[in-house]
Amino acid sequence: MDSKRNEFDVIIIGGGITGAGAARDCAMRGLRVLLVERHDIATGATGRNHGLLHSGARYAVTDRESATECIEENMILRRIAAHCVDETDGLFITLPEDDLSYQARFIESCLAAGIAAEAIDPKDAIRMEPSVNPSLIGAVKVPDGSVDPFRLCAANMLDAKLHGAKVLLYHEVVSFIREGDTILGIEALDHATGLKSKYYASITVNAAGIWGHGIAALAGVNVGMFPAKGSLLIFAHRINSMVINRCRKPANADILVPGDTVCVIGTTSTKIPFEECDGVKVTPDEVDLLISEGAKLAPAIATTRILRAYAGVRPLVSADNDPSGRNISRGIVCLDHEERDGLKGFVTITGGKLMTYRLMDEIVTDTVCRKLGVDKKCTTADEPLPGSEEKSYEQVAKSIWTVPTTVQKASASRMGTRAAEIDLRSNKEQALICECEEVSLGEINAAIDSMEVTNLVDLRRRTRVGMGTCQGELCGCRAAGLLAKATGCTRKAREDLCSFMTERWKGNLPIAWGETLREGEYTQWVYNHVLGL
């Protein structure tokens, strides 16, 4: 065993936004970092939420600390992840059935947390956001926005690698290497080869989201997590240009977020057993609730075609002194298991939310550095992520100005400054593979070449191929053809295409009636009959 090659300062378990950001922070502070992820990047809660750039207003009344964290991180992400963020602003609306007196308390709490909340005339609110429920009786404008979590995660991962981190995707932790009361490293199973290898580090960080519960158990410690399923719906149009929330205590299905060409309504919240965390399903009841509540925010929801239903699992953590789980926190939890359980070399970072991933990672990296005796300050709040260096889209677009504008804009908005690196020189590379999301051959080739794409679902997370209105009907097959060419294995590409279509269908099935069922029949016809898969 080449022990030197497999020795690191820190091993991070989990390829979601928390793990990716921790890898970036640790690598930027000069540590030798290994990140292991059992699937692809952003397969858990990271890729299964609203994509909301919270202003923190939602938590202002009930959880001041979270609200303050949110607004601070909100402002940081606008700087360091500009190409992942859409600065839409948001509204908190009061409907006739809501208590208007809540509004004053809400604004006061927002201002106290540092959130620029401003009451506006409902008529102005309708002018600013024509899709909003016109029967609103109150409106507050806040600095909400939307953020593409796949892009944000990929950018963190990329930057970690640029700073020397090693990333192993499709590697699952099967056991810990342990000596007495110290964790020395991990043993990981490579799903591509079926081989197990050992990796050593002074500290292992558990950043596996809800699956961190099982990781902790594998290390012999208990972290009291409570899986909470949240279901969401994606609509086929971007019906709103601003985030729309209800101005009341947080409840089900009261946030409508615009993102790229679509919008997302969510979420529900249901406690589920751990066994159900893999493969959560959206139920018809949840779909009905999301539509009826969503239509109260924007009536067009009731008549707009739904593209997909999906669900994620929040890693909620109970306070250590409350094993019943009644006192659940959405706040950041960083556990030094040496202090807490007497287990050396093992740290868990959990709780929190997408918005506060960077802060979570700063906290856990501070802990790791303290334990390793490294004295380096965190710089992740100041250093822009790759793709968000200080150049505007227009400048980037100029560098690829000969490219058709659709391709240019789409690529530049997805990849930020990195779009300049895509090979779009000839009309071959400019050809559109995915028409709904305007993804060019050049962008797909760039992803296959440099973004560790092993299958079509990975490709989707990195490029948005198959995420648009046709749900992969046309581009799935084209992209599979390109992957077959790149990997040289057509059998695998064919199987991969089949699992890609099944994965797409999984999100269509809970909402398959009307136009979606129509599209479903067409896709069946093309793939099962015409293409003969």
Place this chain on the structure above:
Amino acid sequence: MKFDVAIIGGGLAGLTAGLSLQKRGLSTVIISAGQNAMHFSSGAFELLSRTPDGMPVDSPLEDIPLLPGDHPYSKIGLPRLTALIDQVPQLFASAGIKLQGHALRNSFRITPTGTLKRAWLALEDVALLPTVETSVGRKVLLVNLAGYPDFFTSFIAEGLEARGSSVRICSLKLPEMETLRTSPSEMRSVNIARVMDTAWKSVVDGVKLHLRGEDTVILPQVFGLKDESVLSLVRGSIPANVLFVGTMPPSVPGIRAQMKQKAAYENAGGTTLMGDTAVSAVLDGGRVVSLRTRNLGDHPVEAGQFILATGGFFSKGLSSTPSRVYETLFSLDVDYDADRNNWYAYDFFTPQPYLDFGVKTDNSFRAVRDGEAIENLRVIGSILGGAHSFKLGCGGGVAILSALAVAEDLSNELK
């Protein structure tokens, strides 16, 4: 406007019925929204590819008796079905559509992903093999056009190699296609086919340059959108056996066949209301009296007999809400499961229950509403219940044969 028969829907079933009725001397009208399944077709028709138990079918006529009583074939009955089947090649030939294949034994279509699918009949530019084992040739040159993303050469090559051919893939860069390529979404089958009416010569020249003793050349189905004569020009100019394999939709052979059928129907005196949609129907005493269409407004379309050939969900013959599935024009009785949870299978590639939903008919394909048959309304094609066309592989056959059976019945009745 008054006709003997008004046909709602101008797809494969509607046009087949219309052509057959016109040839029998009846006056008909077809109300057609425009595109239909033929535009997205494989270029081949299935008669029966699997038994109800899921076993592959080699001889469709032998296995048709295995179908349940409510299957459209069972309603027609085997002796009559066999006679109708025999009429099909002639009827299509009269429209200028050449078909290959036979109902006695299924042939095998090479699909765009290189697999083989059973077929009863296929258009002339669809590569069809007599058996699963048949090799298309010893040495194959598989040709794509540079920058065309919808022809999957590596998948097709893999399939051919598995059946004993050695395959070389080449890509032709044609000056005639450069204009198309400047726009990122223009490289689609139909656009290319338009260029190929003149650019086929460059393809032939390019293929000849690449040929290294290959006995077979495979090209994408992008030739002869309006006129199939370019197919024989290409075939005649390349010194090898030339085959055509499908691309992503739209389907060039399918569109050509549809246009030819429509032209033949109109030449036989049929009337088409293109780009129009039937929006409502007037019934009186259990009979359909007239239809209103979107374009004709207050002018009704009157007829003695009516045929519903509006297709399934995609063609909008059927539609659905979260709680029910309905027929869109007459609110006919639909055979479906009331619990939405039972409409779907989780695996995309297992038969989806919703695809089996369809309208109920009596044994003469008369539509049923509130349990009562509507005397002068027949139903044909993929909107028919009981066909299980995805599961059994019988969609093309059900469309054509239900159309012919109804046409025969109506002309007997009206004469």
